[in-house]
Amino acid sequence: xxxxxxxxxxxxxxxxxxxxxxxxxxxxxxxxxxxxxxxxxxxxxxxxxxxxxxxxxxxxxxxxxxxxxxxxxxxxxxxxxxxxxxxxxxxxxxxxxxxxxxxxxxxxxxxxxxxxxxxxxxxxxxxxxxxxxxxxxxxx
Numbered sequence: 001x002x003x004x005x006x007x008x009x010x011x012x013x014x015x016x017x018x019x020x021x022x023x024x025x026x027x028x029x030x031x032x033x034x035x036x037x038x039x040x041x042x043x044x045x046x047x048x049x050x051x052x053x054x055x056x057x058x059x060x061x062x063x064x065x066x067x068x069x070x071x072x073x074x075x076x077x078x079x080x081x082x083x084x085x086x087x088x089x090x091x092x093x094x095x096x097x098x099x100x101x102x103x104x105x106x107x108x109x110x111x112x113x114x115x116x117x118x119x120x121x122x123x124x125x126x127x128x129x130x131x132x133x134x135x136x137x138x139x140x
Contacts, residue, residue, distance in 0.1 A: 096122025
């Protein structure tokens, strides 16, 4: 893990491990994808958003064990988090990080970890995402 965290490796910009960010930044990026943020229009138009969030691959994900899991370049999140709308999309990452946007409710969620859990999953995401959903509903 030390190798990936060196400045030289980060500067290479390799896919899937090249991004560096925090939970707040991830959630804000996904918020900007689906809604106005800081006075700027959403990054994704309605047609693009509909295409990105639509389920594109049906069946069981043999790595994660989740059924009907993949949208176009993203993970379809409704199956993983049934309290989200069917057009919710996002992606999990190494070490249990998680990010998603639910265009129906406007909820975005970002979570990063400092340590790797077993099997690259973070079981706390289910509880934290549900708590974030409840908190957002209570604010309305």
